[in-house]
Amino acid sequence: MTSHLTGARTPRAALLLALALTLGLLGWPAPAAVASASAGTAPTGPASTERTDGAARVSLTSMSAGPLSFDSPELRVTVVVHAGDAPLDDAVARLGIDRDSATHTRDWVAAWDDDDPDGPTGREVAVQDVPDVAAGESATVTFEVNRAQMGLGAWTAWGTQGLAVVVSDDDGPVAALRTFVTWDPGTGSQVEPVGVSLVAAVTGPPVDTDPLTAASDLQSAVSDDGRLADVLAATTTLPDVAWAVDPEVVDAASALGESGSSWAEALLGATEGRDVFALPAFDPDVAAYAHAGALVPRLPVSGALADVRQDLAWPVGPPDLATVSTAVASGSPLVVATGDALAPTGATTPTGITEVETSDGSTARMVVADTTLTDLLAGPPGDESEEALLERRLVAETAAVAAQAPSRGRTLVVAFSRTWDPDPATLAARVEALEQSGWSSTVPISQLLDTRPSTDARTPLAEREVDTDELAPAVVTELAASRDQLASISSIVPDPEALTTVVDPQLVAPSAVAFRSSLGERLLAVDAARTAIESLADGVQVVPGSTFNLIADSGDVTVRLRNNLPQEASVRLVLTPDDPRLQIEENPSVVVPANSDLAVPVTVDAVGSGNVVVDVQVLGQDGTEVTAPSSFEVRVRAEWEGVGTAVGAVLLGLLLVGGIWRTVRRGRSARRAAADEVEIPDPTAGQPTAEQSTAGQTTGQQSTAGQTTGQQSTAGQTTGQQSTAGATRPTSMPDDHGSTR
Known part of the structure; x- marks a missing residue:
């Protein structure tokens, strides 16, 4: 087959080359380019530019690295044309360029990165015949052009340009490939670099539910080829990648055996010189707590992670204002925003940190992830062609950002999600492409946090948006109340940590973000939490008693307490009569021995007579209830004492009178x-x-x-x-x- 430009007709090719060189020296565009084509078998892989009908596709084999400039004007592009399911005959490949730098925004970059054969091709630079290709076979086509032939000169602004290779047959375009090249007319040194801060979530599967299932899932995650093992392998060699770590995952992995402990040790060993944030243990769902009106629980962090920053919150998906407000109120003023949250509304991409005023008037510092860069860097690995095109797209994105405001340095954020499962070699190659661009590089996120927040206009956060997979607000409220109850119960024993270290994690675990995709396991975790707190809620009880009879103005009623806890309990009894005819002199504080009963006398005063119900509360040191309230009845008969005395006196009097009467009568x-x-006889009578x-x-x-x-x-x-x-x-x-x- 004959080339439309060079190859079969050598004199014409020489003439065109001479003309190109002459025009290039003058800075004018050249009318043609050197191209070559060969038929044969090329490496195949997943189609990068395949039409929906599978007729043909084009893949990129190689392309000159670095930007084009007056010092480096040559561009070599080699593509492979795959025939697909049907033979490809009488086809041609056209190389085109879109070199209108002023319109090459990030939106344009996204639109150009498309394989639609009927899409734009730009200004045609070269045309090359494609050898006939049998079904399932392929042919290689190489274009060699220079900047003059592409129309690039001093009049072209610094920035990214679009390249297109479109393959057509007699019926029209059948396959296309589009990519990017950067042009530097000599002003590249004046362009402020674009920093890229990367942060990865190091969180695992649900922990502390069924011990067997949880251990099995985590074991798989930290073992070779497991997701967490891949996260560690992909980021350990990149010190600028920050980690947001769930401390519970590290602790649980350490107890799994050799593979788990090795993973944990490797992670902790790589924290030196790296930005590390400790998330709240078990990675509780910030949005779920926000929508329930509760604060996010934060368990104590021990070990090496105790010394890292603990002021970062990472909600799932785009956060709403309620979630951000709750994060700040819970002690995390740094909040990661992903998705379309806080998207810029202007033509310029702002730096990746801004501020948001919360609902209570506080200020949150928002770490805003760049969705496009995150998707590109976090995407699954492709074949050689796909990776080459993706790296070109990464470079084009940062070039488009830099070109928006060349004198304004900015840092963009890439946030690798909780489900990210990277290929270490692929991530390293993509990051290296950024580093070698000349105008972008990775920077620690701490450097971004030290900069002034952006004031660029952004879309506001929604007030409240509830995801259907969140833990129900009623359950969140129940768990929060149980933690308050646990705090009260632990305050009554001399060693509170012995209680909280066992039960508190069970009250936090059901709210883990990981349970959003494991709803059945979450139900089991909630049931386990309820059982755990109920066992402690009955730790100190009021033993039910019978009705008390009070027939005096003052007396004692006895309340019997039972302590089922393994430690002595210091509590305060509060008795509250429902009638003022009975008054409590003093509510006593007592110490109930461990696993024992204690009878507590409480002095009461009777003001009048009647049946009085007395409510009994057992309070902890902070004044909150440590067990369910109970009650008993007191029958108050205060006048009976006087009546009894009078009756007794009358009876005693009657006994005395009766005794005297009886004595007299018997005498x-x-x-x-x-x-x-x-x-x-009469004394005056005679002598006897x-x-x-x-x-x-x-x-x-x-x-x-x-x-x-x-x-x-x-x-x-x-x-x-x-x-x-x-x-x-x-x-x-x-x-x-x-x-x-």
């Missing part, structure tokens, strides 16, 4: 009654006769017998006394018939 015996009836005296003596003897009888009974004594009197004074005793003798 009137028959003998005393008979004595009461004795007649006393002898018989009467004898009778008196006899009576005296009877009196002696009466005295004996008196010793046996009071009545007898009385009778004896009366009989003694009878010895002096004769008596007359009636007989049974009433006569006196």
Whole structure:
């Protein structure tokens, strides 16, 4: 097949070359270019520019490195034309250039990087016949042109230019390849460089759920060819790549055995001289906490990561204002913004740091990732052609940024996501392409943070946008409340860390970002968290008791506490009656021994009578409840004490009167009654006769017998006394018939 420019007709080729050189010296564009073509078998790989019908494709084999300039005017481009499923006959390849630097914005770069055969081709520079190619075969085409032939001169501004290779047959274009070349007319040294700061999230699969599953997933991630192993391998040799590390992943990996500990040791060993940020342990979902109105939990960080910065928050996807506000309130004033968040609205790409005022008036420093550069650097590896085109696109992006404001230096941010699984060699080659461009290079993110934030106009953050995969606000609220309860419970024991180190991680783990893609495992983690806090919530309990009866103005009610914790518990009892008729003198503070019961007396005062319900709270040192409140009833009968005293006094009086009456009644015996009836003779009567005296003596003897009888009974004594009197004074005793003798 015959070339349209050179090759088969050597004299014409020589003439065109001489003309090109002459015009080049004058700085004018040349009308033609040198080209060559050969048929054969070329290396094949994934199609980089394949039409949807699979008719043909074009891949890039090689291209001159570096920008074109007056000192380096030559450009050599070699492509391979693949016939695809059908043979390719009578085809030609055209090389074109779009050299309007003034319009070559980043949007133009994105539009030009397309393989549509019917897309723009620019100004034609060279045309080359393509040898007939059988189905499944390929042919190589090489273009050799210089800057004059492409129309590049002093009149062309510094910046990126578009190149296109379009293959056509008799029916029209069948395949195309587009790429970029940079032109430097000698002003490149005046262009301020574009820095690129890279930061990678070093987070793992969900941790601290099912120990077997979690260990297995993490083991796979840190083992050879695992994602975290690839992240470490790809970034360790690039010291300007910052890390945002989940400390729990490092701790968990250290306990997995040789592979896990080796990975953790390698990571910690590479932190020297690198910007490292410790994310909150378990990588909790900032957006989920924000949308629940709770602060992001941050567990203590130990080991080597305890000394790194801990002021960075990395929400998932574009953050809303609520998420940014929560991050700042939780102690992370640096917030990574990815996706289309805070996209610039002007024609100039601003530097990658800006400030946002939060909903409470605070200020967040936003680290804004450049979506395009992130996608290019983080993309999966391609074949040789795809990688060559991608590296050209990277260089073109930074050149377009630099050309926007050549005197204004800026730093763009590349944020590698939590799911990034890099190929170390591919990343190294892409970063090297940036470094060799001459106007862009990687810089530590700390250098960016030391610069003044950009004030360029950006799209505002949405007020509130909830992702359906976030942990439900009700569950987040429950977990936050459980952590507050745990803090209260731990405050009552002498060694709080012994409780918190076990339970607190279980209350944070369910909110991990990694659970967004493992919803079933998240449910298990939530259940485990509930079980953990419930076991402690019952650590100190009020033992239910019976109803108390209070019948005095003051007395004690006893509250029995049970401590199921392995440590003694210092608590304060607060009793609150629901009626003012019962008053609590003082709410006591007590120490309940470990795994023991303690009866606590509480003094109460009764103001009136009635049934009073008393609520019982067990509070920690910070005044919050450490167990569920309980209650008991007190039957207050304060007047019963006075009534009982009066009744007792009356009863005692009645007993006294009854005793006296009984004594008096028992003392009137028959003998005393008979004595009461004795007649006393008249003293003026004559002297008694002898018989009467004898009778008196006899009576005296009877009196002696009466005295004996008196010793046996009071009545007898009385009778004896009366009989003694009878010895002096004769008596007359009636007989049974009433006569006196």
